[in-house]
Amino acid sequence: MSATAAALRPAEANDPACAHCGAPTPRGGRFCCTGCAAAFETIQGLGLGRYYRQRVLDPDRRAPRPDDGAPRRDLTAHVVSQPDGTQALSLAIDGLQCGACVWLIESVLARDTRVLTGRVNMTTRRLRLVWRGAAEDAAALVGRIEALGYRLIPFEPGALAAAQDRRGVELIRALGIAGFAAGNVMLLSIGEWAGLMQDMGPATRALLHWITALLALPAIVLAGRPFFASAIAVLRRGRTNMDVPVSLGVLLVAGISLADTFADGNHTYYESALMLLFFLLLGRVLDHRARFRARATAEQLLALRGAMVTVRLADGTLEPRRPEAVAPGEHVLVGMGERIGIDGVLEAGETTLDASLVSGESLPVAASAGAAVFAGTLNLGPPITIRATATGGATLLAECARLIEAAEARRGRFVLLADRIARGYVPVVHVTAATAFAGWMLAGATTGQALLIAAAVLIVTCPCAVALAVPAVQVIAASRLFRAGILLKSPTALERLAEVDRVVFDKTGTLSEPALALEPVAEADRPALQEAAAMAVTSRHPLARALVAAVGPVAAADGVTEHPGQGLSCGAARLGSAGFCGVPGGQGSELWFTRPGHAPLRFGFVERPREDAAAVVATLARLGLAPLVLSGDRPGAVERLARAVGVAQWEAGLSPPGKLARIEAMAASGHRVLMVGDGLNDGPALAAAFVSASPASAADISQTVADLVFQGEHLAPVTRALTMARRARRAMRQNLVLALGYNVVMVPLAAAGWVTPWLAAAAMSASSLLVMGNSARLWRVRW
Amino acid sequence: MVVILYLLGISLTMGSLGLALFLWSLRSGQYDDLDGAAERVLFEDE
16 A cells, blocks of 8 residues: 555646556656556557558547446347348447547457457447447457447447438439539530521531430439428428429429420520529538538437446346336346436435436435336445336436427427528519519510529529528538537528527536536545546445546556445545445535544545636626526525626526426517527527527437537536537528528529529529638638 | 531530449449448558
């Protein structure tokens, strides 16, 4: 013990970095822990040392440090045996930093002769593993990667994600076809326009028209399908969206051009129709990519935590199972430091539970046999047995789920800016085209001439710029937010965020850090703290983890024994509960540390506001959005934290329906509320709010309900998302003004019959580029 | 002016070839991981 203590000292900024994970190494060694040393050895041994030279470590992401204490999972249940005798497994990867990680994982897998395919998808952060052999080999293969510091979680290739991908492929295919056809048709059209200025013969022109038609018509049908399908779908429901005028314009223009080709006229607009499709599809593809990525990442975050529960069968055997597969009445074992996966009743034993994610209560509560426990609660005490109760009964989860459903049903459907514009814009366009047609007919033009002019009106008004005005902005805003770790899950979230005029925070886990923090320790007690941390390193208990987190990386002491639910011993030294250490019990969350010859030492743990919570509250106040705190915790705790971060208004002791009622009252008085919360008890309030956000540490149900999910330790994503949303709304409006201005100039020209095909094509491209260029300014927004 | 026919034929054949290649690359999953593709170019194959 004393040898360990002598070697220990606090980590300092100028300590050398661990050669594997990059964390400071307090003892001046090359590695911060034995796991990292082993990982380094493995990588060098395989001759993959280039990994260290080529990687770029992102301090905001989880360092690739092997975690010996990570729960072991039974993977065989997830392995799919394929007809050709190979085994396949899909896994989500946590800890991917950059391309070097991808290379390292794939190279390590390639060295294993059993592995047929080991491919990492960096976009979705998933690994697809196919090998020859037994399903049980999965543990060994996955173990090799986990030993390098990554975490792998079996992932069910969900039905939703697969369907999403198909849509992405369909859009890219349509884009490719539109691009090919638009390019070639444009080539021919330029030849034709040049011919018009010289003296192209009618036969040559007709030939060009026919070839153009043969290229353009099938391409329009294939590339236009996403628009036609969407337009038909909304028309069936008696509404319109931007796809209606796009579809109508493209089809009318194609029809008129075909008629003109038959009649051997000199105005075909195939290239305009195709270019329109190409530009719009480009927007759709980017939009889909941004959204798909955000949703895939959000799914991943939940999957990463999707823990198995341990069911104890009647004959005493233990079986890992997914929480939803547990039947009421079955017994579930929950180890120390494990999160309870199901709702139930505590069968036997006494324990301490951390219900902060469920009720917002920041201090652990004692529970004894017969107490109701809820999924999401953390077991701080000894291993307990829970009898599962029926979900859908009177459980808190079921109650919250019901409240959420009701709140979502009451919340009005938000109409996107683009769709609101479409409602006004579409009739105007069609009436203008019809008027131009009628006017020219009355003025004595032939039906063909009048139709052509009507088509020209449709083409120039065809909402190329209008239809791009909103999506172009959304794509860039969503991508920027994604890079900052903010996942926009709902397509309307950005526009709703821009209209927020009230911000409501939950306290526990939202304004405060999800984990408890060590209270300041007197300078004289620092050496003792180091010793205690060296013991605590071996434990998964949340308080032990908090103790280690406060000290920084330390080497584990030798010979530590864990006494579940009580504490740790190492020789004569003890670290644990008051009872375990033989001292009178204190209050709140605490660990006691006793050694022979020293007075017992108490380490207290408190809730600490997120590092930047006060700054975020100040920024919100500057934006005119003074926040309000609604908490389920006790008034004292709420007041203390509210004061610490500078929030003037707060309410404590609120039940889930209480929070819901407060949010709905604010909505009824005309406020547009942004609710930020993480607990199960925040779920209904999140669903009722105008727009909602959750940290990635939130309860599953809250994360599912929230419109945006933000990753990382900070609260700044809330203000960043608000700033970006407001800038995006401004850019959208500018774009719409630009697009409408273009129409004001071009429509009279078209109605007067002065717009030739080449002028229409040029004007359309110019306006689209203008709108995209204006949107691109969002890349430079500072926050 | 027969030359136009040759040129049209050649350009359309080349264009169609490009389109076919694009559809093939799409089908073989080369657009599934664009972020990864951007990084993979920096590393040698093992």
